[in-house]
Amino acid sequence: MVTRSNAAGVTNDGIAIVQSTDRPSKAVEKLAAQDGLFHVYLEGIKDRQPVKEVELVTSVQSVLSAHEQFEEYERLILSPQLRIVVSNTTEAGIEFVPGDDLSA
Structure with a gap:
């Protein structure tokens, strides 16, 4: 949907795919x-x-692992x-x- 929307000139968005586990x-x-393709x-x-x-x-701009690339993940979020x-x-x-701050 993002690729089609970008191609139609409706949006100019990118996607970051994050493996969370x-x-x-x-x-x-x-x-x-x-290259995300x-x-x-x-x-x-x-x-x-x-x-x-x-x-x-073609809309995927980055692919990363939240655990292995935490600094880049943090920068994105x-x-x-x-x-x-x-x-x-x-x-x-x-x-x-335990110790997570759910209001952070």
């Missing part, structure tokens, strides 16, 4: 190695006709340019640690 994952490394396969109905589309996503946060973090990625 400390579990080993090659996904962050692979996506970073591709990846394809999305869309299949459905458009104008009452079946469609199949492959689209290159404190940036005055940050407008929207979207999270698909499940309960596996949310953890209460």
Whole structure:
């Protein structure tokens, strides 16, 4: 959606993908190695006709691990340019640690 909105001239936004868990994952490394570029396969109905589309996503500007690159992550979340946060973090990625300041 962001790539399409940017291409239409409606927005000029970028995406930072952040791996929030400390579990080993090659996904962050692979996506970073591709400069954040990846394809999305869309299949459905458009104008009452079946469609199949492959689209290159170009709106990802950075990919990082919050645990391994905390300083860069902190810089992003404190940036005055940050407008929207979207999270698909499940309960596996949310953890209460005694001493956390929930009002911070």
